[in-house]
Amino acid sequence: MCPALKPEENGISRKGFIRSVLAMGGLAISYGTFGAFIMRYLWPVKKNTKQKIYVSSAKNIRVGETVTFSTPQGETYILTNREVDGKNTFSAYSNRCPHLGCKVIWEHASSRFYCPCHGGVFNEKGVAIAGPPAKANQSLKKCDIEVIDSAIYALSG
Numbered sequence: 001m002c003p004a005l006k007p008e009e010n011g012i013s014r015k016g017f018i019r020s021v022l023a024m025g026g027l028a029i030s031y032g033t034f035g036a037f038i039m040r041y042l043w044p045v046k047k048n049t050k051q052k053i054y055v056s057s058a059k060n061i062r063v064g065e066t067v068t069f070s071t072p073q074g075e076t077y078i079l080t081n082r083e084v085d086g087k088n089t090f091s092a093y094s095n096r097c098p099h100l101g102c103k104v105i106w107e108h109a110s111s112r113f114y115c116p117c118h119g120g121v122f123n124e125k126g127v128a129i130a131g132p133p134a135k136a137n138q139s140l141k142k143c144d145i146e147v148i149d150s151a152i153y154a155l156s157g
C-alpha cells in the first residue's frame, strides 16, 4: 500500500472511509430514485388503454340497419352500416345529443342522425348541421370501429 494514501495517517480510518463511501452511495441512490419519480411525474408513460369490444358480426347488419351497443364506461353508441362506393361502411356515434342529452336516432334514408327533442340534425359523420347543436358547434361523439374477419369491434376507452 502506498504510504501517502494510508487512511489512518490522514485521520480517516478504514471503517470511516467505507462508511463515507456507503453514505454517498446511499445518497446517490436516493436522489436518483427521487429524480426518477420527478421524471415519471413530468413525463408520464402513456398507456394504450383502449379496449376492444365485440359488437356484432358484419353479416348481421345489412345496409341501413343499426346496432346499439354500450361500452364498459357506460356510453351508448349507434353502429350504422352505409354503402359507400359499393362497400359496407361501418361507423359508430354516440346516441346522446350533445345539446341536452336526448337520444338521437339514425335516419338512413336521409343519411343523418336526428334528435327529436329540439330538432338537432347531424350528418353521417356526426357533425351537427341544424338545430341547437349546430348553433353551438356540438357534434356527436365518435367511437372508433375495427372490422376483423367480418367481426366488428368498438375501440373504447
Ligand code: FES
Pocket (backbone or CB within 6 Å): 097, 098, 099, 100, 101, 102, 115, 116, 117, 118, 119, 120, 131, 132, 133
Ligand atoms: S337535446 Fe338534442 S337538440 Fe336539444
